[in-house]
Amino acid sequence: MIALIRYGLAVALHSQRYLPPLLLFTGLLGVLTVSGSGPLPPAYASSAGALFIASTWLTVALLGLDGPSQRAIVTVSAGRSWKVLAGSTATVLLGCLPLLVLGLFFPLWVGAYQVRPVDLLLGAVAQLACALTGTAIGLLCSRSVFRRPGYGLVAALTLVLTALFTPGLPPVNHLFRRMADSADSAALLPVACGMLALAAVLLALAGTVTHHLAARRD
Template sequence: MIALIRYSFAVVLHTQRYLAPLLLFTGLMGVLTVNGNGPLPPAYASSAGALFVASTWLTVALISLDSPAQRAIVVVSTGRSAKVLAGSIGTVLISCLALLVFGLFFPLWMGSYQVGPTDLLLGTVAQLTCALTGIAIGLPCSRLVFRRRGHALVAALALVMAALFTQGAPPVNRLLRLMATSPDSADLLAPATGMLAAALVLLAASAWITQYLTTRRE
């Protein structure tokens, strides 16, 4: 697994496909959180929203990197295609953790917020929830399932929009709305953890469906 993740990172770094999602993330962070003040949850809602879009993009980019022939080689070398998919998920997850740290401290550095340990915990849980949901959307919207890149992109865009803007839809929309309206991190921690669990379930389901569709398509 470590070898697979190392390989994925090497390919992503060499092809520089990480650049666009990274720029999007830092751009959104800059626009949404610079010079903010007051309670932290609304700021972390922005970090989480930015990470949601970035993680979807990163997933689509990373999984679509290998050509079908190259993917076949990796699958044969690994022995199981499910393990290759798990390796890709691991790679995106690690990248998202790096972004998460940035999203956690960038607002503190740029703005003047009242910060406490619960705020940081909430920020972590919220961003993790959004990252997992983003990966869950990105997995099926990739070359593995869609033959044409355009279709995959439209599908990803539609799902991201739906998750962000459908009123009260868990996990992303509901979590972000709660955080935007409530200033107290301690109150938000319980629902946020619930949303994290929902995101985990979503990711597992998405990975299973993607794997199923991939083996059917191959």
């Protein structure tokens, strides 16, 4: 697994496919959190939303790096196709960690927020929940499922917009609404942890479905 992650990181860095999601994330972060003040939960809701969109794009981009022949070689070398998918997923999540840290501390640098340790914990949990959800959507819309990129793009946009704007839909919209309406990070933390657990389940289900569909197509 470590070798697959190292391979995925090397290919991603060489191809520079990570740059568009990174630029999108930093742009959204700058627009949504700059010159803010007051309680941190609304600001961290913006950071989590930016990471949700960026993680979806990053997943689709990284899972589309290898062509069919190269992916077949990697699968044979790994021994199991699910190991390749797990390695790619782990690579995406590792790539999200620097963005999570940036989303955690950038608002503190450019704004005048009231900071407590529980605020930082809430921000980290909320962003991680959104990163897992975005990765799950990215898996379902990747080239492993959609052979034509246009179809995958339409599916990704549909799922992202649904998750963002459907009122009360967990984990993303529900979490955003709670964080936007409350300034008490301690009260919001159990909600965020519940959404994180749900996001982990969604990622596991998305990985299972993606592996099954990819195996049938191959």
